[in-house]
Amino acid sequence: MSRLDPIVDGVRERLTDDSRSDASIIVGTMLAVYALYLLFGLGMGFNFNGQINALQRITFLTAVFAMAGLALNLQWGYTGLFNVGIAGFMAIGVYAMGIATAPVDPESASAVPGLGLPVPIGIGLGILAAAVAGLLISLPALRLKADYLAIVTLGFSEIIRLSFSSSTLTEFTVGGATMGTGGNSGLNLAGDPSKLVRTFYETGFGVAALDGISDGIIAAFASVGIERPVAVNLTYTVLVVGLLILVYFLIQRLGNSPFGRTLRAIREDEETTRALGKNTQLMKAKSFVIGCGLLGLAAIFWQGSRGLTTPDTYLIELTVFVWIVVIIGGTGSNTGTVLGAALFVSLLQEGPRFLRSVIQNTVDVPRAPASIGEAVGALGGGDPFPLVSYVFDQLAALQFVVLGFVLIVIVQQRPKGLMGHRKEPASTLDLTKPRPTSDSEGPGSEVPSDD
Structure with missing residues (x-):
């Protein structure tokens, strides 16, 4: 038996234990979120398909926010690159995909022509465009x-x-090909990635075997009471969750590789890392490019699945939301980023809206007063309902106040986030304990313990 065998076994056991622990944390959190939204659904009187739709929406938003958060975590959590242009890179990915897949001769006179490429090629070009940017x-x-x-x-x-909202780029010609961004009116996304799922269920992509499989899947969904539109949305969400898993393991492998350890060294002390012979500028550029490409991927399967994209979708708020996901979970922690996405979506983004609907369905909330002064003044007379109804009426604006308050609390009480306290050593080997050796092995033959 080789002396390296105990080391290899120890590393394998350690990585397996860590992955199992992370998986159990993520699964446990999502089960708790599902239980909460099942209660919300009962309070709102949802039927079975309504409940499935609610859980599907929460899962979908968690997955896309987690993908964007993992891309930012590679840039900020691993490398220390303060990227506040997240929305811009997302916009480039979606618009590049939309322009590439738009038909050359659109049926509608108001639609902007494009290159007419297949959807998979358009998705690849969108990711590439975000990475090149x-x-x-x-x-x-x-x-x-x-x-x-x-x-x-x-x-x-x-x-x-x-630039995307500029009238100059609404429609233009390059090399004889006419294309455009649609300006303020937005760009119709003929290459909507969710159409891949719909095409699979409708025609099986023209393959008889796939058509039979799609019919069988729809029949299986129908046997448990899930309607076809709900089944299509659910399938697309499963596809996005699969992409999230791939992105998660990609970032994990990068983080555990020599490349990832160099990125963390740059984050901690770039001057020392450069003194050790590392090309820090090249390493930072690689990290930034990979992260931007993943931001484009997340945006394509998120905003690109809505059928229409407009410049106003990519305001600074989108960047702030992704940053909140990473801050809640803990910078440098991939598991924490996924948890941050789940908590942000379920409690801060979608939670208030669902809670408002539940209360309105169970309590007769009076009409909201015209101003906060009237709402607070009613408290003097012992009537709290005007203030409650005013809060409900202004929920969209107050949601940003709540987000700010949560950020302040997290920065003060938990500056490293939920999972940011976990240490990630530079070595993937456990070098803390030497393994006792027999006298026959001679001095200097100790190997690290795999305990």
């Missing part, structure tokens, strides 16, 4: 640090959004 920005911007990089990426994001 990240590369172009990284060349000059990564020489900057901290808040200076944040200012550059924020400015880039706004430039992209305003």
